[in-house]
Amino acid sequence: MISGRNGTRSAVVIGAGIGGLTAAVALHRIGWDVTVLERSPVITEVGAGLTLWPNAIRTLGVLGLEATVSAHAIPTVSRGNIRQPDGRWLRHGRPDDVGVLAIHRAQLHEVLRGALPQRSVRTGADVVEVTDHEHGATTAYIASGEPHELTADLVVAADGLNSASRQRLFPDHPAPVFQHRTVWRGVTEPDAAWPVQECITLGRGEQVGLLPLTDHRVYWFLTVNAERPGLRSDDEHAEARRRIAHWHEPIPSVVDATRPERVLHNDIVDLDPLPAFVRRHTALLGDAAHAMTPDLGQGACQAIEDAVVLADHLAGEAAVPAALAAYDRHRRARTQLIARTARQSNARNADDSAVAHALTALAVRLVPPGLWRRSTARWADWTPPTAISAIGSR
Numbered sequence: 027m028i029s030g031r032n033g034t035r036s037a038v039v040i041g042a043g044i045g046g047l048t049a050a051v052a053l054h055r056i057g058w059d060v061t062v063l064e065r066s067p068v069i070t071e072v073g074a075g076l077t078l079w080p081n082a083i084r085t086l087g088v089l090g091l092e093a094t095v096s097a098h099a100i101p102t103v104s105r106g107n108i109r110q111p112d113g114r115w116l117r118h119g120r121p122d123d124v125g126v127l128a129i130h131r132a133q134l135h136e137v138l139r140g141a142l143p144q145r146s147v148r149t150g151a152d153v154v155e156v157t158d159h160e161h162g163a164t165t166a167y168i169a170s171g172e173p174h175e176l177t178a179d180l181v182v183a184a185d186g187l188n189s190a191s192r193q194r195l196f197p198d199h200p201a202p203v204f205q206h207r208t209v210w211r212g213v214t215e216p217d218a219a220w221p222v223q224e225c226i227t228l229g230r231g232e233q234v235g236l237l238p239l240t241d242h243r244v245y246w247f248l249t250v251n252a253e254r255p256g257l258r259s260d261d262e263h264a265e266a267r268r269r270i271a272h273w274h275e276p277i278p279s280v281v282d283a284t285r286p287e288r289v290l291h292n293d294i295v296d297l298d299p300l301p302a303f304v305r306r307h308t309a310l311l312g313d314a315a316h317a318m319t320p321d322l323g324q325g326a327c328q329a330i331e332d333a334v335v336l337a338d339h340l341a342g343e344a345a346v347p348a349a350l351a352a353y354d355r356h357r358r359a360r361t362q363l364i365a366r367t368a369r370q371s372n373a374r375n376a377d378d379s380a381v382a383h384a385l386t387a388l389a390v391r392l393v394p395p396g397l398w399r400r401s402t403a404r405w406a407d408w409t410p411p412t413a414i415s416a417i418g419s420r
């Protein structure tokens with residue numbers, strides 16, 4: 027066994043996204059010595075909002091972070107309020123709809139980072155190679171132009187959608203798949219468009235979401251169909267404004283109230299199911315393992331679940347490969363089912379025929395509340411195994 031600084035077991039986490047940081051916190055909680063290597067000089071992808079579903083909120087609770095995260099979030103009812111582009115209401119949220127937290131990504135990152143010792147996260151550290159040995163793995167990385175190496179009992183590869191770790195472990199696995207959709211996202215400046223009621227507006231093959239955040243900001247997204255990946259405009263803010271110019275208020279006002287340089291534009295891609303999430307001393311986690319379309323709002327939530335389940339198996343099993351095999355058994359079926367459901371939901375949302383739009387509007391009006399709630403229960407009702415609750419108290 028390779029020892030950390032205090033004779034404890036050690037891990038290198040590749041990537042300081044939500045998945046990597048949560049994994050680092052969970053491992054730190056079970057007493058491991060953790061180093062997070064993040065390629066960016068500053069942590070990226072923090073410029074928009076996120077919904078955290080009850081499964082993720084409970085899991086953050088296991089790490090003792092639920093109250094801190096909630097303090098930075100606005101409780102809301104996801105997919106409760108549904109409108110049409112002309113403003114007509116299809117459905118009003120009900121108290122028994124599934125409650126979620128809307129949070130600015132930067133704030134979630136801050137909470138997770140704050141739960142780690144300062145020295146744990148090295149930014150500007152680009153991992154270029156991981157070599158597995160009989161008793162651990164060595165990670166080679168470049169920082170400030172210099173090569174470095176770290177040897178640890180475990181490598182957690184949380185290096186995101188285009189994970190090089192995944193490519194190293196599964197070189198024949200297909201690259202992420204473009205799902206013929208593209209999405210603009212932004213967050214308004216404080217008080218620039220406020221107050222705003224949370225809603226999702228369903229157009230023909232197009233959807234807009236508005237979610238109030240703390241500090242009187244609003245997170246918005248606009249999802250549309252796209253023939254090819256990589257179609258970009260010189261001014262993404264102007265392009266998003268043009269596309270929703272005739273949609274109901276406050277959508278145009280909210281998009282207007284966003285600083286142009288803060289508008290993000292991403293194509294929607296996901297990953298075909300991997301044959302395994304682990305190999306010996308390396309575990310894939312989060313988007314690296316199971317990138318999914320954002321239709322269910324579960325990508326980061328699943329990364330959070332992964333992190334705590336991984337730590338739980340490592341806490342209960344001395345041999346890393348055995349613990350990772352258990353993690354793989356525990357996580358792969360669930361996350362791949364959710365990714366498949368998200369892909370199907372993406373395909374339904376992409377249908378821009380008048381018939382599909384009318385049928386969706388009818389279904390939204392007629393589906394009974396119990397069925398509405400149950401449609402999300404498969405992922406939202408998940409609870410971390412009770413054994414894990416010991417983690418928070420260590």
Ligand SMILES: Cc1cc2nc3c(=O)[nH]c(=O)nc-3n(C[C@H](O)[C@H](O)[C@H](O)COP(=O)(O)OP(=O)(O)OC[C@H]3O[C@@H](n4cnc5c(N)ncnc54)[C@H](O)[C@@H]3O)c2cc1C
Nearest residue numbers: 041043044045065077153185186312313320323325326327
């Ligand atoms: C439009 C949209 C809306 C979404 N909404 C939601 C939502 O409401 N709720 C939800 O749960 N999920 C949502 N998601 C999904 C969510 O954003 C992702 O699932 C989640 O951020 C994945 O986190 P991660 O840590 O696995 O990967 P990432 O956030 O991609 O982090 C990977 C990190 O690894 C670093 N890295 C990569 N390669 C290296 C290397 N070689 N060396 C060092 N560092 C490296 C990267 O710089 C990055 O910081 C949404 C996604 C999209 C696109």
